[in-house]
Amino acid sequence: MHRLHSLTRWLCLAVLSGALAIAQANELDEVSRLFRGGQMSEALQRADRYLATKPGDAQMRFLKGVMLTEMKQNAQALEEFAKLTQDYPELAEPFNNLAVLHAAQGQYEQARVALETAVRNDPNYAVAQENLGDVYAMLASVAYGRAVALDPSNATIPPKLTLIRELLSQRQRTIGGPPTAPAVAPAS
Numbered sequence: 001m002h003r004l005h006s007l008t009r010w011l012c013l014a015v016l017s018g019a020l021a022i023a024q025a026n027e028l029d030e031v032s033r034l035f036r037g038g039q040m041s042e043a044l045q046r047a048d049r050y051l052a053t054k055p056g057d058a059q060m061r062f063l064k065g066v067m068l069t070e071m072k073q074n075a076q077a078l079e080e081f082a083k084l085t086q087d088y089p090e091l092a093e094p095f096n097n098l099a100v101l102h103a104a105q106g107q108y109e110q111a112r113v114a115l116e117t118a119v120r121n122d123p124n125y126a127v128a129q130e131n132l133g134d135v136y137a138m139l140a141s142v143a144y145g146r147a148v149a150l151d152p153s154n155a156t157i158p159p160k161l162t163l164i165r166e167l168l169s170q171r172q173r174t175i176g177g178p179p180t181a182p183a184v185a186p187a188s
Contacts, residue, residue, distance in 0.1 A: 030046065031046050078101045099118065144157055
């Protein structure tokens with residue numbers, strides 16, 4: 001009888017856990033729907049209310065960071081993604097989005113470090129791989145620019161600088177926006 005009671009209690013806990021997971025998914029879907037529907041402030045308020053009761057929910061925190069980024073509240077988004085990388089250092093997406101915000105501020109070295117972590121966490125994460133290439137290109141552009149300023153007579157630097165700037169300009173035409181803006185990982 002004791003074993004049956006334990007089994008029944010386990011089944012009840014399993015059902016309760018499943019119900020909580022469904023409720024969590026529903027709330028995440030609802031916040032995402034509101035945001036995609038243009039109800040940005042309502043979506044953000046709803047996310048904050050949810051996170052007040054479940055502050056460790058990585059998916060909702062990530063969605064909040066994406067929303068803040070889209071709403072051009074970059075300082076708050078940067079803080080949200082930085083906290084996510086501290087709390088969930090195994091996840092690649094928060095590192096990617098943190099890097100995007102650093103790159104947008106011209107902080108390419110910080111972006112590089114974050115992207116290298118994202119790629120180390122998930123080597124098959126194509127967005128982070130592409131963003132890392134873009135950040136390397138930006139770092140190369142900065143280095144070539146410094147080199148030509150230090151040694152204007154060096155004839156090998158200007159063609160390299162032109163080539164890298166052309167590459168960055170082509171990316172800008174392809175994706176739109178500034179060439180310093182790698183792709184943000186969307187909330188799934």
